[in-house]
Amino acid sequence: MEFLQQNWYWAALAVASGSWLLFDFARAQGDKSQVSPIEATLLINREEAIVIDIRDQAEYARGHIPNARHIPQADLERRSAELAKFKDRPLIVYCFTGARSSAAIATLRKAGFEKLFNLRGGLVEWEKAGQPVSRKRK
Known part of the structure; x- marks a missing residue:
């Protein structure tokens, strides 16, 4: 938990990039x-x-x-x-x-x-x- 508090920006970047990958995957499935x-x-x-x-x-x-x-x-x-x-x-x-x-x-x-x-x-x-x-x- 202390690591996440000290490196919140890396965690936020990981969540954002993961979300983008999921969005792109879902979009490709519907096309x-x-x-x-x-x-x-x-x-x-x-x-x-x-x-x-x-x-x-x-x-x-x-x-x-x-x-x-x-x-x-x-x-x-x-x-x-x-x-x-x-x-x-x-x-x-x-x-x-x-x-x-x-x-x-x-x-x-x-x-x-x-x-x-x-x-x-x-x-x-x-x-x-x-x-x-x-x-x-x-």
Whole structure:
């Protein structure tokens, strides 16, 4: 008890960081737009989902999900019309870690797409799950 009284700020920091982790975990559980690499594979195989890589050209050239359509995030709003014929199919959007693809999903949602999924962990998690990566250019 004496330790906590003398180091109350460390205890407060521990409680605050723990609360933040719990909040982030709970938020992620409620977000059904996040899919794991296995769930993404099922969407691709069962529902003919379209995979969209929003990374820049250099990142794409280093490796990408096979048959992924490459539309860099900077061009997504301008090129969303290219995807219009797929509005009734699920779209799986990914980047390197899953952070940038969240913003890309918001852009596509504004363009009228509804079946949108973010590959949780991006290409990093895809590779960790042992899923194939292509280095072929389209």
